[in-house]
Amino acid sequence: MKELTKAEEEIMQVLWQLESAFVKEVIAELPEPKPAYNTVSTIVRILEQKGFVGHESHGKSYKYHPLITKSAYTKTFMKGFVSKYFSGSYQQMVSFFTKEDNLSINELEQLLDELKQQKP
Known part of the structure; x- marks a missing residue:
């Protein structure tokens, strides 16, 4: 894509x-x-x-x-983005945004919980 x-x-x-x-x-x-x-x-x-x-x-x-769903495009785009800017490491990406946005551990855990609930 x-x-x-x-x-x-x-x-x-x-x-x-x-x-x-x-x-x-x-x-x-x-x-x-x-x-x-x-x-x-x-x-x-x-x-x-x-x-x-x-x-x-x-x-x-x-x-x-x-013809392409938003979620399908987002998934493909994010894979490319993580590969291009974070050497394919989602951990590096999360670490970067956590530092940039000054997220607390509690806020990060809350985001992860929300993502887990959304996952089919």
């Missing part, structure tokens, strides 16, 4: 939230200043070429939907 650019990720965040949308609906969810219709349309078509997005025809318009 390819890594998304910042603009592509912004569009995917909206599509993950809406589950399916026309380009104008995607634009409505984006922050100000709103990008041009053609810009968003181009990015959506690139996402489709990359295999992240599919579409359904509605007359002359297309309604787009994600």
